Amino acid sequence: MTGVSKPSAGPTAATNPPLTRRARLRNHLIAATVLVAIWMLLWGSFTWADLIGGILIVVVLLAVFPLPPVTFAGKIRPVPLARFSLRFLRDLVVASAQIAWLAMRFGHTPRSAIIAVPLRVNTDLNLTLTAEALSLVPGSLIVEADRTSGTLYVHVIGVRSLDEVERFRRNVLDLEARIVAAVGSAEERRRVNSPAAAGPPVPADQEGPST
Template identity: 80%
Template sequence: MTPASPAEPTNPPLTRRARRRNQLVAVTGLVLVWVLLWGSFTWANLIGGLLVAVVLLTVFPLPPVTFAGRIRPVPLARFWSRFLRDLVVASVQIAWLALRFGHTPRSAIIAVPLRVNTDLNLTLTAEALSLVPGSLILEADRRTGTLYVHVLGVRTLDEVQRFRRDVLDLEARIVAAIGSSEERRRVTGADPAGPPEPTRLEGTPT
C-alpha cells in the first residue's frame, strides 16, 4: 500500500538551537568559499569572509531547512559506494550513446513522487540525481515532494518504471544514512514502484 503524498512539506519544527546551528554551518561554508577564492589563508581574508557572510545572511536569509535525523556511518558508506558505482556506470552509458553515430537516443521527462516530503530530503535526492550523467532535474515540486527528471536513453515504459524505482532506492539510501526513525519507517513501508505519474517520452537529436 502506497501512502498518499502529503499536501504540504512535512519538515520538522525548527528550534532555536537548530536555527543557530544552521546559521553557523552557513557562515562556515561562506567563509571557507571566500578564503578559497582568495587562494590563501590570512587574518584579513578570514575577517573579510566573516563580514561578507554576515551581510549575505542578513540580506538574503536562508530558508529554514531542518535536520531531524542522525548520521549513521555504515549506511552512509553504503550510499557513497553505490553512488560512485552509479556515477561510473552512467558515465560509460552516456559515452556509448555519444559514440553511436546515426543513432537517435530517446529521452523522457519522468515525475517521481518522493516518500519523505522534507526540504532536506528533496534537495539531497535532487542533487544526487543531477550529479549522475544522463539525468537532470527540471523541477522540484515542494508542495507534493515530486521531482521532475529529464532522463536520457529511455525507450519504454518499463524503463520509466525502473528509473522511478532507482530514484526511490536512492532516496531510501539517503534516509537510511541520515534520516530520522519516522522517515525510515515511511520509506520501508512504502511501495517501491510508487504511484503512476504522467510520463512523456520524446526523441532527442544526437
C-alpha cells in the first residue's frame, strides 16, 4: 500500500486567537468532557469504574501534559448534535458490517488508500473532533494531521476506484459539516455552507487507491 490521494492545496485560514483565563477554563472543561467520552467509547461499555478511571486519567493528563490553547468560538446546538450522534451511530453499524463482510471474503485482498482531505474550517478543535470521529469508525484511521493546512490523511480500507476516493472525501466533508452545525460558530457554519468552500478540483494524477 503506497498510494496517497492528495488534492491540490487550497487557501486555509487558522483562527486561534489568544484566550482569556475564563475561555481557557471553559475550554479545559470541554476538553475534559470530550476526552472522557472518547475514553468510554474506546472501552465499548459503560461502568462506573471506567467512568471514574477515565476522569482521573484525564485530570492527570491535562495537569501533566497541558493541551495547547484551543479556541471554542461556537455554541452547542442540541438538535444538530442529536442529528450528528444518530448519523455517527449509523455509520458505526454500517462500517462494522462492511468490515465484517470483507473479513469473511476468503481469498480476497481488499484494496486501500491514504486519502488527503483538506478541511474547510482550519481550527485545532475542528481538526481534532473530525479526526476522532473518523478514527472511531471501523475501516478508517488517521495516519497524519497537518495542522498548518488543516488536512487529514486517512487510511481507508475497501477503496477500489477513483470514484470511491472522491466519495470518501465528500463523506469526510459532510462529517465536518455536521460537527460544525452541532458546535461551530456562525462564521464556521457560513464557511462550511459556502459554495466555494469545497476547495479546488483534484488533479487526476494525484489520485489513486493502492493495493
